Amino acid sequence: DGGITQSPKYLFRKEGQNVTLSCEQNLNHDAMYWYRQDPGQGLRLIYYSQIVNDFQKGDIAEGYSVSREKKESFPLTVTSAQKNPTAFYLCASSISVAANEQFFGPGTRLTVL
Amino acid sequence: QKEVEQDPGPLSVPEGAIVSLNCTYSNSAFQYFMWYRQYSRKGPELLMYTYSSGNKEDGRFTAQVDKSSKYISLFIRDSQPSDSATYLCAMSEGAQKLVFGQGTRLTINP
Numbered sequence: 001d002g003g004i005t006q007s008p009k010y011l012f013r014k015e016g017q018n019v020t021l022s023c024e025q026n027l028n029h030d031a032m033y034w035y036r037q038d039p040g041q042g043l044r045l046i047y048y049s050q051i052v053n054d055f056q057k058g059d060i061a062e063g064y065s066v067s068r069e070k071k072e073s074f075p076l077t078v079t080s081a082q083k084n085p086t087a088f089y090l091c092a093s094s095i096s097v098a099a100n101e102q103f104f105g106p107g108t109r110l111t112v113l
Numbered sequence: 114q115k116e117v118e119q120d121p122g123p124l125s126v127p128e129g130a131i132v133s134l135n136c137t138y139s140n141s142a143f144q145y146f147m148w149y150r151q152y153s154r155k156g157p158e159l160l161m162y163t164y165s166s167g168n169k170e171d172g173r174f175t176a177q178v179d180k181s182s183k184y185i186s187l188f189i190r191d192s193q194p195s196d197s198a199t200y201l202c203a204m205s206e207g208a209q210k211l212v213f214g215q216g217t218r219l220t221i222n223p
Contacts, residue, residue: 092156
């Protein structure tokens with residue numbers, strides 16, 4: 001089945017720790033995205049990548065980092081610099097950044113203890 | 114003022130009712146409009162995709178875009194309990210990032 005997978009589904013982090021969220025897609029999409037969703041709020045863009053080895057900051061990139069070493073994979077690291085990291089994190093992909101239809105993974109819920 | 118405004122609800126209607134969900138926006142350059150459905154603790158699922166003004170129908174769902182009023186709507190006919198979810202509108206200028214509304218939480222009561 002083609003799709004986007006995210007792992008883990010739930011993640012707990014102690015304050016001061018970095019954690020990495022995994023996102024993999026087998027849709028052969030060039031573009032990938034990371035969003036953050038807080039209760040009662042829409043999705044806010046953290047980072048996006050148009051092609052391998054290239055990525056751009058979104059609206060709320062501070063405290064986050066990404067890499068795109070393979071077309072299929074776009075991991076997100078939440079660093080200790082992110083002041084309020086507890087949220088639902090969603091990965092998405094599209095055929096290209098020019099294509100407006102984005103397809104989402106199931107999400108990772110990160111909780112800081 | 115947010116670029117995209119969406120009433121967060123919650124909205125509760127009886128089974129079989131017609132549901133109307135709406136978003137307004139301020140950026141007249143938006144050309145592509147989407148509706149996503151998101152079940153609790155799941156990722157959003159693309160429901161409807163429209164370009165520019167007009168209507169698009171898919172089964173029980175109809176998406177309407179009125180660019181002159183900067184207003185989009187999603188209608189659900191013969192609503193079912195399985196339609197209970199949060200509905201997010203999203204829009205873009207084209208080859209640009211998507212801008213999302215905050216989502217409307219909908220409950221269909223049997």
